[in-house]
Amino acid sequence: MRDDDELIGELREAGRALRVPQALDQRNAVRARLTAPAPRLRRVRLAAISLVAALIATLTLVAPARAAVVQVVGDLLRVAGISVRAEHPPTDLPVDPSPLPSTVSSDLDEARRVAAFPVMVPVDLGPPEEVLLADPGPDGKPRVVTMTFRGGAVRFDQFDGALDGGFLKTTPDAEWVDLGTGAPLAAWLPEAHPLTYIGRDGVTRTETTRLAGPTLIWSSTRELTYRLEGLRTLDEATALARSVQ
Amino acid sequence: MVKGAAIDFDEADAVARARGGDLDAYEVLVARFTAPAHRAAALLGAGADADDVVQEAFVKAYRGLGRYRGEGFKAWLLAIVANETRNLIRSRQRRAGLLKRAAEPETLEIDPAETAEASERRRFLVEQLRALDTRDREVLTCRYLLDLSEAETATTLGLPRGTVKSRTARALTRLRDRMPVREAPGA
Numbered sequence: 148m149r150d151d152d153e154l155i156g157e158l159r160e161a162g163r164a165l166r167v168p169q170a171l172d173q174r175n176a177v178r179a180r181l182t183a184p185a186p187r188l189r190r191v192r193l194a195a196i197s198l199v200a201a202l203i204a205t206l207t208l209v210a211p212a213r214a215a216v217v218q219v220v221g222d223l224l225r226v227a228g229i230s231v232r233a234e235h236p237p238t239d240l241p242v243d244p245s246p247l248p249s250t251v252s253s254d255l256d257e258a259r260r261v262a263a264f265p266v267m268v269p270v271d272l273g274p275p276e277e278v279l280l281a282d283p284g285p286d287g288k289p290r291v292v293t294m295t296f297r298g299g300a301v302r303f304d305q306f307d308g309a310l311d312g313g314f315l316k317t318t319p320d321a322e323w324v325d326l327g328t329g330a331p332l333a334a335w336l337p338e339a340h341p342l343t344y345i346g347r348d349g350v351t352r353t354e355t356t357r358l359a360g361p362t363l364i365w366s367s368t369r370e371l372t373y374r375l376e377g378l379r380t381l382d383e384a385t386a387l388a389r390s391v392q
Numbered sequence: 393m394v395k396g397a398a399i400d401f402d403e404a405d406a407v408a409r410a411r412g413g414d415l416d417a418y419e420v421l422v423a424r425f426t427a428p429a430h431r432a433a434a435l436l437g438a439g440a441d442a443d444d445v446v447q448e449a450f451v452k453a454y455r456g457l458g459r460y461r462g463e464g465f466k467a468w469l470l471a472i473v474a475n476e477t478r479n480l481i482r483s484r485q486r487r488a489g490l491l492k493r494a495a496e497p498e499t500l501e502i503d504p505a506e507t508a509e510a511s512e513r514r515r516f517l518v519e520q521l522r523a524l525d526t527r528d529r530e531v532l533t534c535r536y537l538l539d540l541s542e543a544e545t546a547t548t549l550g551l552p553r554g555t556v557k558s559r560t561a562r563a564l565t566r567l568r569d570r571m572p573v574r575e576a577p578g579a
Contacts, residue, residue, distance in 0.1 A: 151561075151568075155536055157514070158521070158532060158536035159536050159537075161514050161521075162435075162538065164511075167431050167435065167442065170430030170431075171426075172423075172426070173422055173446055176447055177418075177422050178419060181415060181454055332423055
């Protein structure tokens with residue numbers, strides 16, 4: 148069915164070209180609706196309801212504090228579906244970045260041609276000095292595109308997938324960051340931390356573990372994940388993250 | 393000394409906690425799936441009301457978490473999104489008193505970085521897709537515009553997988569019949 152394949156290709160292309168407006172951040176609205184007391188309860192047990200309201204107020208005040216700094220308590224702490232594991236960083240980490248699985252050197256044009264996702268660039272950093280494609284699927288399309296800037300001091304990774312295990316980080320003071328609705332999940336990892344890549348097959352590539360510098364990691368609207376590594380301050384990293392296009 | 397933290401997103405865990413009434417856990421799911429839900433709503437025809445559909449879907453999904461069977465939260469949520477979108481379109485039609493399908497709001501644009509010819513054909517393709525029968529349109533939208541798998545499409549549209557397969561094939565034939573034949577290269 149060659150004709151079908153061609154039409155399917157055109158439909159997929161059209162899907163990629165169709166732009167929809169930015170989605171509104173629904174977190175607060177949904178929470179407000181879910182915590183609103185049911186109308187029929189309003190006239191009964193007023194005391195109980197005000198207690199609930201007080202509790203909600205407390206939770207709302209506590210939530211940003213929890214979000215600001217992830218505290219590592221004991222060996223395992225789970226925050227709202229994001230698991231935070233205390234870990235002993237392995238002691239024998241290579242300091243130099245070592246390549247992801249099946250890394251090949253490339254350039255921006257080729258990356259844009261072969262990647263199954265739109266390849267973005269933090270334009271304020273200028274053109275990338277090096278472009279690498281890694282972890283190709285059976286179709287040859289890379290799952291990770293890496294760019295380096297400033298003589299290799301700054302590294303920008305983008306990969307096809309959500310924050311669901313693509314990269315695992317180990318750092319003592321991860322901090323949640325609000326990058327706006329375009330990036331529903333974002334975290335700043337200010338200290339050097341071991342970095343492990345888990346391939347599309349789910350296998351952890353221990354041989355690729357290396358020490359990563361300060362990193363801003365975020366997921367974007369189209370289920371892609373980005374990490375920007377090597378900026379000293381969160382402000383600088385945030386400004387550059389906003390220049391990604 | 394124990395130091396360091398690994399961060400990852402565990403969907404099954406977030407769902408399990410949300411089911412137990414943990415609104416923080418549910419908020420992570422909301423953050424994670426707002427964008428795909430919004431895109432699905434917009435492309436399935438909710439247009440400018442896509443945000444309302446998404447919010448409604450998240451509220452209903454939370455209350456219906458007891459019915460979730462681990463089929464993948466995204467597809468399960470999209471089933472609610474698709475249903476809400478259908479309701480929206482129906483109520484729009486009632487309000488407008490129209491028998492025909494209401495015109496979709498113009499919230500969809502074609503990438504301006506494209507050649508005129510390619511974008512013209514693409515615009516025509518999207519118009520013809522929208523003009524298809526609802527069932528054909530939905531299945532093609534899910535499979536190819538939203539890039540869902542056959543299984544995800546089946547969950548989203550509440551259809552058996554075999555039906556998704558046969559309806560996709562039929563819808564493709566109908567869509568192709570509406571498209572002009574491509575000129576041979578060099579002709």
